[in-house]
Structure formats: structure tokens, C-alpha cells
Amino acid sequence: MESKLSRNLYSFSYFLWIVIFVILPILLIVYYSLFDIEGNFSFVNYQKFFTAVYLKMTLSSFWYAFLITVITFLIAYPTAYLLTKTKHKQFWLLLIIVPSWINLLLKAYAFLGIFGTYGVANSFLKIIGMGEQQILFTDFSFVFVSVYIFIPFMILPIFNSLNELNPTLLDAARDLGASAWTAFYRVIFPLTIDGVKSGWQVTFIPALSLFMLTRLIAGNKVITLGTAIEQQFLVTQDWGMGSTIAVFLILIMILFMFLTNTRKRGV
Amino acid sequence: MNVASIIQFKNVTKRFGNNPPVLDNVSFTLERGKFYTLLGPSGCGKTTILRLIAGFTEPSEGEIWFNGQKINHLPANKRQVNTVFQDYALFPHLNVFENVAFGLRIKKVKKTEIEAKVKQALSFVNLDGYEYREIREMSGGQRQRVAIARAIVNKPEMILLDEPLSALDLKLRTEMQYELRELQRRLGITFVFVTHDQEEALAMSDEIFVINNGKIQQSGTPTDIYDEPINRFVADFIGESNIVEGKMVEDYLVEFVGKKFECDDKGFNANEPVEIVIRPEDLEITTPELGRLQVRVDSQLFRGVHYEICCYDKDDNEWLVHSTKKAKVGKEIGLSFDREAIHVMRLGETEEEFDRRLETYADKGDSAQWKVN
Numbered sequence: 001m002e003s004k005l006s007r008n009l010y011s012f013s014y015f016l017w018i019v020i021f022v023i024l025p026i027l028l029i030v031y032y033s034l035f036d037i038e039g040n041f042s043f044v045n046y047q048k049f050f051t052a053v054y055l056k057m058t059l060s061s062f063w064y065a066f067l068i069t070v071i072t073f074l075i076a077y078p079t080a081y082l083l084t085k086t087k088h089k090q091f092w093l094l095l096i097i098v099p100s101w102i103n104l105l106l107k108a109y110a111f112l113g114i115f116g117t118y119g120v121a122n123s124f125l126k127i128i129g130m131g132e133q134q135i136l137f138t139d140f141s142f143v144f145v146s147v148y149i150f151i152p153f154m155i156l157p158i159f160n161s162l163n164e165l166n167p168t169l170l171d172a173a174r175d176l177g178a179s180a181w182t183a184f185y186r187v188i189f190p191l192t193i194d195g196v197k198s199g200w201q202v203t204f205i206p207a208l209s210l211f212m213l214t215r216l217i218a219g220n221k222v223i224t225l226g227t228a229i230e231q232q233f234l235v236t237q238d239w240g241m242g243s244t245i246a247v248f249l250i251l252i253m254i255l256f257m258f259l260t261n262t263r264k265r266g267v
Numbered sequence: 268m269n270v271a272s273i274i275q276f277k278n279v280t281k282r283f284g285n286n287p288p289v290l291d292n293v294s295f296t297l298e299r300g301k302f303y304t305l306l307g308p309s310g311c312g313k314t315t316i317l318r319l320i321a322g323f324t325e326p327s328e329g330e331i332w333f334n335g336q337k338i339n340h341l342p343a344n345k346r347q348v349n350t351v352f353q354d355y356a357l358f359p360h361l362n363v364f365e366n367v368a369f370g371l372r373i374k375k376v377k378k379t380e381i382e383a384k385v386k387q388a389l390s391f392v393n394l395d396g397y398e399y400r401e402i403r404e405m406s407g408g409q410r411q412r413v414a415i416a417r418a419i420v421n422k423p424e425m426i427l428l429d430e431p432l433s434a435l436d437l438k439l440r441t442e443m444q445y446e447l448r449e450l451q452r453r454l455g456i457t458f459v460f461v462t463h464d465q466e467e468a469l470a471m472s473d474e475i476f477v478i479n480n481g482k483i484q485q486s487g488t489p490t491d492i493y494d495e496p497i498n499r500f501v502a503d504f505i506g507e508s509n510i511v512e513g514k515m516v517e518d519y520l521v522e523f524v525g526k527k528f529e530c531d532d533k534g535f536n537a538n539e540p541v542e543i544v545i546r547p548e549d550l551e552i553t554t555p556e557l558g559r560l561q562v563r564v565d566s567q568l569f570r571g572v573h574y575e576i577c578c579y580d581k582d583d584n585e586w587l588v589h590s591t592k593k594a595k596v597g598k599e600i601g602l603s604f605d606r607e608a609i610h611v612m613r614l615g616e617t618e619e620e621f622d623r624r625l626e627t628y629a630d631k632g633d634s635a636q637w638k639v640n
Contacts, residue, residue, distance in 0.1 A: 166354070166356065168352050168354055168356040169356050169358060171321075171323050171343070171350070171352070171356065172350070172352060172356035172357075172358070173358075173369070174322075174323070174342070174343040174344050175321055175323075175343050175344070175348075175349055175350045176344075176349065176369050176370035176373065176417070176421065177344045177370050177373045177374060177421070178344055178369075178373050179344055182373055186369075186373075187358060187360075190360045191358075191359065191360055
């Protein structure tokens, strides 16, 4: 009886947390999304979302998140793989993780300096004879900085799954006639797919709603769902429309999590 | 190099960094279609030999020849060799069928052919009907069989087995020993089996290589190695033995524990110090008057098939006796033995010298089966 009571007590704090910080906010967002800018109850926001402007925005948001995730992945997987082969792998991993402890805003400002007209990047371009370029406020700088920020989050789960991999399996694959590449795509990659999926989740979902970077680094030239929400709330003061976009963002996230749902396999 | 030989090591040394070599100038030849065992304590270099044959590592010095071709730098996937790993190394994301089919799929064998070959391989190891099980649903013994099926399905020229039975319980292990031996006979493929279990080695092999400290101590048939161990290590590692120091007075006469005994060995210098091995099962309990040795029984263990009796003579040499007869602890008894039971070992003799010496008295009967590579 007592264990049941204490279990209820413990789960109470959990449920309290879920209700106050997850369920209530979502309900509030759904509630706000049902009012137009005048404060009248209507579905006009949802109609508006399915117009060309917003659909294009959703699509572009998707495109950038996808681009960022793919590039991050292409850098993170080989890096994680090499890390597991090093002698002091935990130390090298730490070096990669450390920058993620620094505030995102600080890093964004650092890049403003680096990519600025008189920044390090441009000085370098001048030396190699390419002349001064507009780097800041471009798609390139936005994707570059986002990738930089997400790399540690992608590396960590992939590193862990590679680290757990039994190295004899690689010997076995080679022994059965697999070339290094065949062994990779038939054995190593399928066995680390769970790490890859978590890496995609922690990159793709936040990348969908980036808004600070779009403003600071991309100069609002890139509009993502995150930027749109921010604009609706703070500039247009149309809380209804902002909430509607947020509702769709949440739906997309749930869908993505469902699609990349990790199923534990193995012995 | 003759036609029968499949693999040959020529003065192979393997070292990692500046550490002493794991394998030290090892040379041997394996013949096609035989069951070989590499036997030795852990860390002796036996697994390194296996990894060198499989191609997971390359020798630091020396040459490895396979079918008359030097393969020092040939990668593992290009070798006609398959391995059964100690932890089986089955692919957890594939089911039994796909695990066995792995090698065939890489070779782009036709689908219908794969189906037939995998079925056949699984029935070879008595796993019919297990095709679509997941690996995690299989027991240790079944996984072992899948690993064997995965190796034999590729029809390699040689199968390497790295302590594949060590994770199984005693009963299953004995069963698998029979099955492996039977499988090797049916397939006619060369098996190289690594183990630290001397009973396993004696039961299964055509030929055993006893390895210690990166060197082959002795090679030969199980009976050769058991009956004629070359040195203290081999005598001790293969079965139980009583080893005492003595000296060779002249040909066919040896002295130990202060007495002279007739024996079958010759070719030593006069009064050369030697070591004597007498196997516990060659000692027979009798009365002190009839015994060639007089000892006091110190302790006795019942081992099922026999009693293991530990005795001490007056010089405090320990004598281990395996006897079906019971002895009384604390009592004085006599031990008798035949002249064939005495095995004399020359100190620091190499295998070649040992073989050469045995050749010289090959006329004396059963030692004639000694073979020099």
C-alpha cells in the first residue's frame, strides 16, 4: 500500500509538470488560434494558413530544416565514426560538445563578427584573391551557422550507437567477403540507424522553428515557421494567426517523431 | 611446397608497437582436409595466428602462403577462409536466413540458389525450420550453429574457429565437439580450431599445435603429444603429469629419486640432467614391498571414473596417481609402473632436435609415426 502511495506521490509531480508546461500551453495555443485579429471566434486563421503565402513559407521552412539536417548529418556521421577510432575518444568528443554549452545568442553574435564586411572571413577571401563578398544575410551564412550549432547534437547519439557496436561484427562482415564499403552499408549503418534517427530528430525539429538565427544571420531573408510565429506575435500582434502556425508546427513535429520512431533492436 | 599443403607460415613474427612479439618466428604447414587445433593458455598467440590466416591483421615479419600464393597483404574479404567467432558475431539486425545468406548476397549469387544453399547449410547444422527466427530468439547453442552455417555456406577452403565452444555448458560442449568433428569429416574442409581446453583438443584434432609465449612448443597427433611431451610446459598443459628431475646414466638407463630405472630413451650424453614425466594413470598402487617407489598417501579425491590420489615420497616429491582402487590416507603404499611409462625430456630441446632424436630410434616401434614437416 505504502509503495503505491509513494508512487502516486512521485507521479503526481510528473503529471503536474506535464499539465502545466505541456498540455495547458498547447490547449492555449489551440484556443488562441480560433480567434481572428478582432477577437472574434472563427476558423479564418486556418483558411489563411492554406493560402499560397503560408504554404510557401511552410515549404521553405521544411526545405531549410531538411538542408541543415542533411549537411549536419553528412558532417556528423564520419566525424563520429572517426572519433570512435581515436585513442582518447571521450576527450575528443568532449571538445566537440563543449561549444554547445555556450549560449546560442553569443555564438550568433560571434558569427556576425566573423562573417561581417570587415570580418575574418572576408579578410581571408581578400588574401586568396576572391575579393570582398556579402556573406552575412545570405542563405549560405544561415545554413552554415545552423549546421555549426547542430553538429554536436547530431554527433552525440551517432557516436553512442557506433561506440556500442561490437567491432567483431565488422570482422565478420569482412570475413564473409564484404568490402569496407559493403560492410558499412550492410552492417554498420543499419546497426547505428537508431542513433541516426535521434540525431535527425534533435536537428530537424528545432531547425524548423529557428527564428533568432534567421533574423541575426540571415537578416530575415529566410522566413521559417519560427520567424513567422515571432512576427505574428511581436510585430503584427495577430496572436490568432501566430497560434495557428504554431499548431501546424506542433503537428509537423509529432508527425516527424512518429516517422523516425526508434524501435529497439538487437540482442 | 607439396600439393596437399593449404597454408604455410614462414618465420612469421607479429608484434604490436615496442612490446615483445605476440608471435615469435613461427613456421608451420597445414595440410588440406585435416582438423587442426591450436592449443595454449590465453595470451599465447593462438588467436593471433587465426587472425593472421583470416586477414584481420598482417604479420610484422615473415610470409604467409595460401594455396601457393603469398597473402601477407591480401584483405580478409578476398580470402577463401571463413571464421566462426568466439562471440559468434551474428548480425543482430538480420534474421537467421539473412545471416547465413550474407556471404552469398555479397557474391551476388542468384536468389533461388541462395535459398537452396542456405536451407542446405541450416539442415547441415540441424536447424531446419529456423530460417525466419530473429537472432535474439535463439539460444547460445543455436547461435553457435547459425555461426557455423554462415561459415560453411560459402564453401571456403578453410574454416577458422576461435574458441567457439567456450560459452556453452559442459554437456552441450561435448555434444558440439562430436558434431564439429563429424561436420569436418563430411565437408572435407580444413578446420583450424583454437582452444585452451586440452581435452577438447585431444578429442577432436588430427593434429595439435601446442603454443606458449608466441612459439609453437610442439606439434603432432593427440597421442604423440600426450605420450611424448617435449618439455615441462607441454607435459603440464596436456593432462596431468608427475614431473621429477633426474639424470640419464646411459642409453636406456635413467636415474631419479635416487634409483635407477630401465627406460626406452637413448641418445643422451652420459649423466645428462633430464626431466622425467610419468602420467598419473600409468602408476599402479601396490604394496610397499612390490612397489618401485614407496610413498605416503597425503590426500584422495573421488573423481567419478577414478580416484585422484596425492602422495609424497621421502624426498618430498609429489606423486599424483589415478586409480580405480581406493587408498587409505596416511598409509604407506608402493607404486609400480612399466618401463614404457617413463618419458624422458631433454632440457631446452627444440622440436626439430626432439623429432630428430626420436627418428634415431624409430626402429623401436610406435614412435615411427613421427612426421617431420
